[in-house]
Amino acid sequence: MSRNVRISVDAMGGDHGPTVVIPGAAMLRERYPDSSFVFFGDRAQIEPVLSRHAELKAVSEVAHTDVAVAMDAKPSQALRQGRRTSSMWLALEAVRDGRCDFAVSAGNTGALMAMSKFCLKMMPGIERPAIAAIWPTLRGESIVLDVGATIGATPAQLVDFAVMGGAMARALFGLERPTVGLLNVGVEEVKGLEYVRVAGKILREGDFPLDYHGFVEGDDIGKGTVDVVVTEGFSGNIALKTAEGTARQVSTYLRAALKRSLLSRLGFLLASGALKTVSEKMNPNRANGGVFLGLDGIVIKSHGGADAEGVAAAISVGRDMAINELQAKIAAGIELARAMDGSVADDMAGAAVAT
Amino acid sequence: MSRNVRISVDAMGGDHGPTVVIPGAAMLRERYPDSSFVFFGDRAQIEPVLSRHAELKAVSEVAHTDVAVAMDAKPSQALRQGRRTSSMWLALEAVRDGRCDFAVSAGNTGALMAMSKFCLKMMPGIERPAIAAIWPTLRGESIVLDVGATIGATPAQLVDFAVMGGAMARALFGLERPTVGLLNVGVEEVKGLEYVRVAGKILREGDFPLDYHGFVEGDDIGKGTVDVVVTEGFSGNIALKTAEGTARQVSTYLRAALKRSLLSRLGFLLASGALKTVSEKMNPNRANGGVFLGLDGIVIKSHGGADAEGVAAAISVGRDMAINELQAKIAAGIELARAMDGSVADDMAGAAVAT
Structure with missing residues (x-):
């Protein structure tokens, strides 16, 4: 089964931001050429890296924002400062609005979960993620x-x-x-x-x-x-x-x-x-990708310290989830x-x- | 600091019983010649092994009982069938009555804990072991x-x-x-x-x-x-x-x-x-010896599958606890x-x- 999968990426998350997230996406695209991407984050940081990956660039869109959630931000703080503006939030919003099939972030887990609950809401009938x-x-x-x-x-x-x-x-x-x-x-x-x-x-x-x-x-x-x-x-x-x-x-x-x-x-x-x-x-890179379950949309948490291969693994998990219709299951x-x-x-x- | 330490041993516990417990005790005695032992269990199984360890035998006493708690016995079942009669219970009783400094058993954890609570009781002021x-x-x-x-x-x-x-x-x-x-x-x-x-x-x-x-x-x-x-x-x-x-x-x-x-x-x-x-x-043999804390007496649980060295390690932990006055601390x-x-x-x- 193959179909175009559109992936929403918080490019600013993780210990290394775009310098690792984008090469990870490039590895994924090589493996699955039917993928396309939207990268949310600081254009000035994203584009130089993206331009080194021509094939990826051809299937990618960059959505600029100045706001990034800090790795040590408390969930409440992240929501206060980053709601509707941060790369993390915008990446989730793209899933909520049906523009992307799933979101990936290497940002901090607590903030990502809080934002996911707030932005995507729970799936009907499920109390807890x-x-x-x-x-x-x-x-x-x-x-x-x-x-x-x-x-x-x-x-x-x-x-x-x-x-x-x-x-x-x-x-x-x-x-x-x-x-x-x-x-x-x-x-x-x-x-x-x-x-x-x-x-x-x-x-x-x-x-x-x-x-x-x-x-x-x-x-x-x-x-x-x-x-x-x-x-x-x-x-x-x-x-x-x-x-x-x-x-x-x-x-x-x-x-x-x-x-x-x-x-x-x-x-x-x-x-x-x-x-x-x-x-x-x-x-941990190899089996990278914590999946948030119970939300009304697919969200994958990549490990903050993951390398490009780890990011590719996390995106690949999300891709499997989207293609095999996790949410419907x-x-x-x-x-x-x-x-x-x-x-x-x-x-x-x-x-x-x-x- | 050195003083004679008298050790109460449930010889029948563990996957291998006396064939491992007694060589373990012999290793301990070699390391600490100031130790003496009471072995509780089936004399017919204990004595042949003990006679192969002359120095250990010289500082040991065997207290016979036919009853042994099965490794898969439920705690309630062990209490019903083995109270006052099993090698496990008798080993604890020797501590309760002050005849030994601590007890060691490789028997099943649930049964040993239930019997310990029943036989030794909790230390004054402590609710839970x-x-x-x-x-x-x-x-x-x-x-x-x-x-x-x-x-x-x-x-x-x-x-x-x-x-x-x-x-x-x-x-x-x-x-x-x-x-x-x-x-x-x-x-x-x-x-x-x-x-x-x-x-x-x-x-x-x-x-x-x-x-x-x-x-x-x-x-x-x-x-x-x-x-x-x-x-x-x-x-x-x-x-x-x-x-x-x-x-x-x-x-x-x-x-x-x-x-x-x-x-x-x-x-x-x-x-x-x-x-x-x-x-x-x-x-796990090396750091063998789960210590039951909060009881009115020192009880060491040796791993059921431990070898002789593991048993020696468990006894050695009990010895440290007794000599360094764990209970008073x-x-x-x-x-x-x-x-x-x-x-x-x-x-x-x-x-x-x-x-």
Whole structure:
């Protein structure tokens, strides 16, 4: 399936702004020549970089604005100072008004989420957005959500996350019925976290376009036990950051150890191809692109420190989402969830009130 | 400082029982000849192994029981079937009655915690136990708690965890004022998790024998940003399991990559010493020994799959705790917390009610 995809890009986001965002877009266009772009931001910074990528330039439009959201701006501050004027806001507006298929920003997550909620609004029937991360696993990739949009959840919200994550897995991995697990702890005594249990019951008994696996634990994420791991944003964010930290820790140990002796230096040289493969597998750039789910429009958050390849990966995720009709898939799943009758609906209503 | 330490061992716990537990004890005794042991369990299984370790045998006593708690027993089931009779219970009873300085079991965590609460009871003034993990970091080791004793916490309980973790860091690392951080998420918008914020305020304003650092995120754990990371048991357990999973994932990638070509195999051979160092650093055996805090007696949980070296590491942690008077340190800290007056005490009381 191929159609022209029009991409709205906040050129000013991230640690490096246009100098990385535009080369990333160029890589994407090379891979998918059916892409076109609108870059929002400072024309004086954008055009010199763009002019070094003639083919990209031919399919791009630049929309100038002086206002950029700072990487350390608080969401409320960003909204106050950048609403209707900043490159981030304008990039979202282009999606809201149907001029682009999705928006990409490497700007700060809190500001981007706040602006997305304000500009795009929630999808009908969904209470809370979620940020979905693409997580490298031993089986390939899994989706983990929510990794930090909000804290806490009712059972009904966890079910919505499962439906949204399932829709994303269908769009991204092409799976008919992705497997979904609820993140929980393994200590028998305390397994009964009420809202997670109720969400599990609903997912098991309801008729959703996914395969409910049951509870999973923290170490199941990296194993790739399920395609979609669902949790609320506090534990999801801690899991994500802890995994990033551990991967970095191991590679720091590795680098230090391999430089310690002449023999290990030589070994390192000979094995460097293999070691490169590993670091690529764990490279956050490779699986770059946090997807904001539940909004009335597709928004992709690229990592602030990502390089051009990382930006290309993030845009590519958005492209998959747009082409494979993520939004329609989510809407259909949510409709199913809301249409459930009998005991499952009672569970959802009861639990939502109880929480 | 040296004194005879008498160690109560559940010889039947773990995946391998006496065949690993006893060699582990022998390793410990070699390192610390001032240790003596009571092994609880099946004499017919214990004595053949013990007789292969003459020096250990000379300082050991075997207390026979037929009853062992199964590794997959539910806590309630373990209590019903093993109370007053199982090797796990008897090992705890020896601590309760003052016959031993601390207990070690590699049995299942839920059962061990349930029995510990039942047999030893909580320390006066403490509402909830916590399981503290010793976490390898880039700076050395840190303590993370709670990694799964209970779910959720009030601000006052988080403060208790901070005090208990601080006492453990003083006993284990010999630090006068260990740094303590509260685990939180970095997204500005949602940073306001109320009970964590209130706990932070109490720790900042109160006069505790620790250095309150502020909030930390998941990736700060592996960096070793603070000596003690405090969180409630759900997110703590997920962080721990996620880190274990990620470390395993990286080493799986590494092994696979290094076997792929002749050159990388050769490199692997030359660098194998260095790679061994790394896998030792990340080896859960090395930092083995979850410490149950808040009980009226010292209990160490050794990993069920630990080898003899892992068991020795767990016993060694218990030995440090006993010699450095963990319990007295916790009691003093808790007393300080309870004696606080004015606004901090109001915060604690108010917040505890509100949660």
